[in-house]
Amino acid sequence: MSAPVLSVRALRTTFATPRGAVAAVDDVSFDLHQGEVLGLVGESGSGKSITLRSVMRLVPPPGRVTGEVIWQGRDLLTLDPPALRRVRGGEIAMIFQEPMTALNPVLPVGLQITENLQAHTGLTAAQRQRRAVELFDLVGIPGAARRLGDYPHQFSGGMRQRVMIAIALASNPRLLLADEPTTALDVTIQDQILKLILDLRRDLGMSVIFVTHDLGVVAATCDRIAVMYAGRLIETGSVAGVFARPAHAYTRGLLGSVPRAGAERAPLLSIEGTPPALADIPPGCAFAPRCALAEPACHAARPALALVGDGHHSACLRAADVLAQGGLLP
Numbered sequence: 629m630s631a632p633v634l635s636v637r638a639l640r641t642t643f644a645t646p647r648g649a650v651a652a653v654d655d656v657s658f659d660l661h662q663g664e665v666l667g668l669v670g671e672s673g674s675g676k677s678i679t680l681r682s683v684m685r686l687v688p689p690p691g692r693v694t695g696e697v698i699w700q701g702r703d704l705l706t707l708d709p710p711a712l713r714r715v716r717g718g719e720i721a722m723i724f725q726e727p728m729t730a731l732n733p734v735l736p737v738g739l740q741i742t743e744n745l746q747a748h749t750g751l752t753a754a755q756r757q758r759r760a761v762e763l764f765d766l767v768g769i770p771g772a773a774r775r776l777g778d779y780p781h782q783f784s785g786g787m788r789q790r791v792m793i794a795i796a797l798a799s800n801p802r803l804l805l806a807d808e809p810t811t812a813l814d815v816t817i818q819d820q821i822l823k824l825i826l827d828l829r830r831d832l833g834m835s836v837i838f839v840t841h842d843l844g845v846v847a848a849t850c851d852r853i854a855v856m857y858a859g860r861l862i863e864t865g866s867v868a869g870v871f872a873r874p875a876h877a878y879t880r881g882l883l884g885s886v887p888r889a890g891a892e893r894a895p896l897l898s899i900e901g902t903p904p905a906l907a908d909i910p911p912g913c914a915f916a917p918r919c920a921l922a923e924p925a926c927h928a929a930r931p932a933l934a935l936v937g938d939g940h941h942s943a944c945l946r947a948a949d950v951l952a953q954g955g956l957l958p
């Protein structure tokens with residue numbers, strides 16, 4: 629296999645709190661190849677957004693990020709600010725969970741697209757204008773040409789999300805970090821936007837990290853899946869492999885509600901209990917207190933990710949028993 633375009637190594641993001649530092653992202657490592665779509669899933673608060681923000685070095689203070697984020701051979705965590713600005717928004721674009729964080733409230737949205745195009749492409753002013761209209765059409769904003777002069781507050785929440793997606797995709801990024809990009813949109817528009825992202829992957833070899841709660845979307849759009857729990861990756865592998873043979877009790881719980889791959893939209897199954905607070909992560913497997921299969925060893929030491937199949941890793945001491953429960957798909 630070719631070298632990965634993105635290698636994340638031992639990524640750790642901590643926040644100082646009155647009770648001491650808490651790790652929202654704890655020793656996360658993964659590779660992403662060209663044209664690959666990685667689905668990042670896990671319950672709310674598991675560290676998905678902070679992982680994406682850490683990759684882009686956009687963690688809000690007092691967050692502290694350590695480890696390595698190797699993009700095209702350069703470590704983004706140590707890159708000088710001018711070089712980082714060229715990468716951000718050009719080579720790597722991010723769709724944020726909350727559209728308002730990404731949009732500039734005092735600039736017309738059209739200008740926010742054309743400025744991005746000016747900074748990161750060689751298009752002329754007329755071409756930039758045409759491309760902006762084209763992008764608005766693509767993401768389903770009615771009356772595209774007319775709306776370019778409007779300000780973010782003049783759009784509804786769903787429309788703002790589409791504007792943000794158009795801005796992110798404007799410069800044909802080589803890596804798209806998409807944080808629940810379609811959650812506020814109706815199903816038809818969701819499908820349109822997913823198709824747009826997959827078209828860009830096919831045509832430009834764009835790689836994508838896709839954070840979502842929708843396992844149907846993961847099954848239909850992602851090549852690989854990474855499951856996060858309490859700031860750690862607990863299972864990674866191909867979507868086909870993990871859906872057919874989950875190897876972590878937590879993943880199996882999440883997938884328990886998915887009838888068939890891609891057949892319908894299926895939210896994450898709710899598992900009894902709640903994830904630990906970051907300040908109170910137990911010493912062993914963080915999922916052990918909620919796990920029906922947990923044995924004393926699970927509470928004693930934190931299991932490392934171990935190979936359980938072809939390109940398939942799980943951090944579960946009971947992986948063999950979870951695998952023995954069999955697949956969830958026909």
Ligand SMILES: Nc1ncnc2c1ncn2[C@@H]1O[C@H](COP(=O)(O)OP(=O)(O)O)[C@@H](O)[C@H]1O
Nearest residue numbers: 643652671672673674675676677678679690906
């Ligand atoms: N500024 C902060 N200070 C302290 N904790 C934070 C801060 N920002 C995020 N967190 C914590 O980091 C954890 C991961 O958050 P996040 O990445 O947004 O989760 P997800 O996207 O998976 O829902 C959460 O427990 C959240 O409370």
Ligand SMILES: [Mg+2]
Nearest residue numbers: 676677678725
């Ligand atoms: Mg989030």
